[in-house]
Amino acid sequence: xxxxxxxxxxxxxxxxxxxxxxGGPKPLAPVCGTPLLEHIILAAREAGVSNxxxxxxxxxxxxxxxxxxxxxxxVSFDWIENPDYHQENGISALTARARLHEPFLLLMADHxxxxxxxxxxxxxxxxxxxxxxxxxxxxxSVFDLDDATKVRREGGKVVDIGKEIPAYDALxxxxxxxxxxxxxxxxxxxxxxxxxxxxxxxxxxxGRRLRAFDIGExxxxxxxxxxxxxxxxxxxxxxxxxxLVKGEKxxxx
Amino acid sequence: MKTQCRDYxxxxxxxxxxxxxxxxxxxxxxxxxxxxxxxxxxxIAEALAGPLRADLYALQEVDRYTRRSGDQDLxxxxxxxxxxxxxxxxxxxxxxxxxxFDLPLHGQVILSRLPIRRARILRFQYQPHNWGGWWKPxxxxxxxxxxxxxxxxxxxxxxxxxxxxxxxxxxxxxxxHDRARQMGEVLHDLWPRYxxxxxxxxxxxxxxxxxxxxxxxxLLRAAAFDDVLERAGGxxxxxxxxxxxxxxxxxxDLAAHGALIHPLSISDHYPITAKITPAHHAESVTDGAxxxxxxxxxxxxxx
Numbered sequence: 001x002x003x004x005x006x007x008x009x010x011x012x013x014x015x016x017x018x019x020x021x022x023g024g025p026k027p028l029a030p031v032c033g034t035p036l037l038e039h040i041i042l043a044a045r046e047a048g049v050s051n052x053x054x055x056x057x058x059x060x061x062x063x064x065x066x067x068x069x070x071x072x073x074x075v076s077f078d079w080i081e082n083p084d085y086h087q088e089n090g091i092s093a094l095t096a097r098a099r100l101h102e103p104f105l106l107l108m109a110d111h112x113x114x115x116x117x118x119x120x121x122x123x124x125x126x127x128x129x130x131x132x133x134x135x136x137x138x139x140x141s142v143f144d145l146d147d148a149t150k151v152r153r154e155g156g157k158v159v160d161i162g163k164e165i166p167a168y169d170a171l172x173x174x175x176x177x178x179x180x181x182x183x184x185x186x187x188x189x190x191x192x193x194x195x196x197x198x199x200x201x202x203x204x205x206x207g208r209r210l211r212a213f214d215i216g217e218x219x220x221x222x223x224x225x226x227x228x229x230x231x232x233x234x235x236x237x238x239x240x241x242x243x244l245v246k247g248e249k250x251x252x253x
Numbered sequence: 254m255k256t257q258c259r260d261y262x263x264x265x266x267x268x269x270x271x272x273x274x275x276x277x278x279x280x281x282x283x284x285x286x287x288x289x290x291x292x293x294x295x296x297i298a299e300a301l302a303g304p305l306r307a308d309l310y311a312l313q314e315v316d317r318y319t320r321r322s323g324d325q326d327l328x329x330x331x332x333x334x335x336x337x338x339x340x341x342x343x344x345x346x347x348x349x350x351x352x353x354f355d356l357p358l359h360g361q362v363i364l365s366r367l368p369i370r371r372a373r374i375l376r377f378q379y380q381p382h383n384w385g386g387w388w389k390p391x392x393x394x395x396x397x398x399x400x401x402x403x404x405x406x407x408x409x410x411x412x413x414x415x416x417x418x419x420x421x422x423x424x425x426x427x428x429x430h431d432r433a434r435q436m437g438e439v440l441h442d443l444w445p446r447y448x449x450x451x452x453x454x455x456x457x458x459x460x461x462x463x464x465x466x467x468x469x470x471x472l473l474r475a476a477a478f479d480d481v482l483e484r485a486g487g488x489x490x491x492x493x494x495x496x497x498x499x500x501x502x503x504x505x506d507l508a509a510h511g512a513l514i515h516p517l518s519i520s521d522h523y524p525i526t527a528k529i530t531p532a533h534h535a536e537s538v539t540d541g542a543x544x545x546x547x548x549x550x551x552x553x554x555x556x
Contacts, residue, residue, distance in 0.1 A: 028475035030441070033379075033434030033468065035475060059477070066475045069466060226445060 010109035011057030047118035057085020111174035286524035320352035342405035433468035
């Protein structure tokens with residue numbers, strides 16, 4: 001089954017990124033001269049998705065305006081407004097519920113990744129009611145471990161997830177292959193007072209419906225601070241898909 | 254002043270020559286102009302002192318002690334003519350332009366009728382074009398240079414507040430994407446330094462030669478900056494040769510009115526001027542306020 005839909009959460013105002021995006025929305029902070037969100041969209045497009053459902057909130061007008069002018073071949077946008085963007089990110093994901101009825105790729109607007117990682121995740125067969133989380137077992141090589149969301153796996157399933165869990169063996173990369181069952185889990189978690197995406201994932205994990213997908217040697221970075229942004233620029237410049245963006249910049253009308 | 258004694262690549266030269274106004278103006282006139290090395294110095298200075306009179310000037314491609322410009326200190330001469338303070342930042346040392354004792358330099362100048370509290374050079378880390386390779390013969394026609402593109406940054410005191418003024422010159426011998434990377438460095442520079450709400454002006458020659466809107470300009474719009482010519486219609490080119498809009502003034506947390514492109518044939522770029530007020534004054538200033546100056550909103554001054 002080909003997955004062609006991608007949900008991107010781009011509504012928050014990135015308080016910790018304020019030093020690098022003051023006044024503007026974090027997803028438009030330039031990384032090597034290209035907005036963070038554009039890097040993510042181009043990488044996802046390279047992995048095979050084409051319909052982008054983007055949840056915006058803080059300065060969503062600027063994000064829509066940017067991509068309105070920036071024509072990207074092979075990309076269609078469905079903009080979803082979340083007026084409650086100051087709340088947790090699970091609430092943002094829930095605003096897309098009515099738009100997604102088939103499996104979809106879920107991405108964060110501030111997690112850079114390699115297209116090959118998303119492509120590999122999209123090749124995974126997914127069962128009804130299941131969500132697959134791309135995880136990184138290279139714990140020592142991740143940038144800013146303290147801030148990373150940790151996961152504990154058992155037999156290929158995620159059994160615990162959170163920033164403060166006592167035992168873990170991998171990290172949440174912010175990339176998911178989801179069925180619409182995600183939304184039920186988010187609603188259930190929200191009813192229990194946890195509006196975060198991790199809260200929804202814990203709901204799924206408790207029913208053993210959250211599977212782990214090991215990204216192997218793939219690299220990713222959560223661009224959450226000015227230092228992380230500098231690190232991301234080094235990764236893009238030295239190792240990644242930068243030619244992808246460069247080509248787009250050079251040749252797109 | 255002997256430039257050899259200074260770290261001219263890293264520190265701007267800042268001189269106070271002006272007679273500062275007793276009462277700060279309520280409206281600032283801001284100008285940007287690439288003066289093509291300043292070889293037509295007399296005409297440039299006359300224009301800046303007369304029809305292009307402004308409170309803040311961002312000039313690009315200004316020579317200092319180069320043979321081609323008559324071995325003169327043009328920033329100093331222009332500032333004296335205008336009676337203003339100035340900061341000069343070196344973009345390049347021109348390796349084939351030595352005419353006398355002083356180093357031949359080329360760069361950007363900010364001239365101000367308001368106090369310049371601080372100035373610095375933001376040398377771009379990303380320099381996509383090598384102007385000064387060792388293999389390049391030191392011939393004037395090949396323009397061998399040492400240095401790199403940069404933005405000159407000045408913090409200006411205006412009525413008890415600080416206005417941050419970036420005078421940027423992006424690389425001409427590069428792609429749209431390369432210039433966006435340099436503009437990204439401007440944004441990375443300003444965000445951690447200046448609190449939200451700080452009035453910021455980014456002006457200069459962005460060398461935006463593209464038919465479509467350039468990536469550098471899109472980045473500025475995405476960062477909530479407004480083009481002072483946003484509401485102007487028609488042909489907005491600032492380069493008579495390429496007929497492209499190469500030059501820009503963007504503002505944030507300020508309001509712009511009555512921006513104009515002046516089609517003067519003194520340089521290979523046209524200057525742009527704009528009236529600037531604090532953002533909260535925007536509603537109290539109408540475009541009609543500028544009608545008395547004989548200029549029309551968004552039009553071209555044919556003088």
